[in-house]
Amino acid sequence: MRRRAALCSLLAAAAALQPAARKPAGARLPTRRHMSAAGGDAAPAQQQTDPVLEVERLENAIAASTQPEEQKELAEKLGMSRMSAEMSVLSANAAFYDAFQSCDVAKMKAVWSDSDDVTCVHPGHPLLSGADRVLNSWRALFASAGGMPKLEAQRQRVVLRGSAAWVTCNEAPEGEPSALEAINVFERRDGRWYMVHHQAGPVFVQQPPQ
Numbered sequence: 111m112r113r114r115a116a117l118c119s120l121l122a123a124a125a126a127l128q129p130a131a132r133k134p135a136g137a138r139l140p141t142r143r144h145m146s147a148a149g150g151d152a153a154p155a156q157q158q159t160d161p162v163l164e165v166e167r168l169e170n171a172i173a174a175s176t177q178p179e180e181q182k183e184l185a186e187k188l189g190m191s192r193m194s195a196e197m198s199v200l201s202a203n204a205a206f207y208d209a210f211q212s213c214d215v216a217k218m219k220a221v222w223s224d225s226d227d228v229t230c231v232h233p234g235h236p237l238l239s240g241a242d243r244v245l246n247s248w249r250a251l252f253a254s255a256g257g258m259p260k261l262e263a264q265r266q267r268v269v270l271r272g273s274a275a276w277v278t279c280n281e282a283p284e285g286e287p288s289a290l291e292a293i294n295v296f297e298r299r300d301g302r303w304y305m306v307h308h309q310a311g312p313v314f315v316q317q318p319p320q
Contacts, residue, residue, distance in 0.1 A: 161194035162298055166272060196268040199275045202296055202303035207263055213252035219245055223297060223304035231309040233290065260284050263292075273298040281310060289313060 168188040175181045202221070209217035222228060222241060230244045231237050232251070238244050252258070263279040274297055281290035295307035 160301055161191045161198065162270070162273065164191040165195050165270065192270065195270055195275075199268050199270065199277060199296060199303055200266060202305070203263060203266065203277045203279070203294055206294060206305060206308070207261060211258055211260055213258055215245070215249050215252060218248045221305050223299075223306050225306070227306070229307045231311075233310055233312055261290070275303065276307075280313070 165188065168184055168191060172181055172184045172188065175184060205217070206221045208214075209221055222244060224241045226240045228241050228244055229237055229239050230247060232247065238247055260283060261281040262284055263277075264282050266277055266279040269276050269278075274295070276293055276295040278291075278293050281292050283289060289312065290310045291313055292308065292310040294305060296303040297306045298304075
């Protein structure tokens with residue numbers, strides 16, 4: 111019953127969404143988001159290697175190498191870099207759910223790319239395109255819901271493809287079976303992951319644990 115109540119609450123909130131008018135092209139305020147790697151001003155010089163770039167470099171090095179010992183050493187480094195890169199994607203995914211649970215529009219805006227090709231599909235609703243429409247949909251959702259259910263991202267799986275990555279996960283109320291399935295797609299720019307697509311849909315058939 112608690113699972114159904116949480117799902118009904120989320121679907122009822124989503125039902126209040128109305129297509130938002132787009133702002134004039136010149137209305138968007140200048141942004142400093144792409145100057146930041148983690149919310150603040152970018153450092154003059156990066157001291158640490160970007161793990162995402164390192165994954166690509168090591169994959170190319172392994173493909174070019176003809177020495178088994180060298181390939182083994184590179185593969186070990188690749189495993190560590192891939193783990194770090196995937197953790198950075200999961201961190202961006204966690205920031206999205208933090209913004210969702212706190213109903214914080216500013217946090218949600220910081221999660222998303224500000225480009226016009228971002229997309230979002232709320233449960234039971236058609237596709238929304240463009241940063242303004244997507245952000246306005248979250249603003250309307252937060253205002254109408256009276257508080258969002260505390261969803262946990264369970265069974266997260268990361269797929270990394272260069273400067274793009276996506277996370278598939280189950281969205282579930284705390285301690286309850288999954289209520290929604292979601293996919294969150296991210297694009298990496300200037301050393302940071304930005305969400306470019308979110309889609310969630312209800313689950314009506316209980317899935318066995320994996």
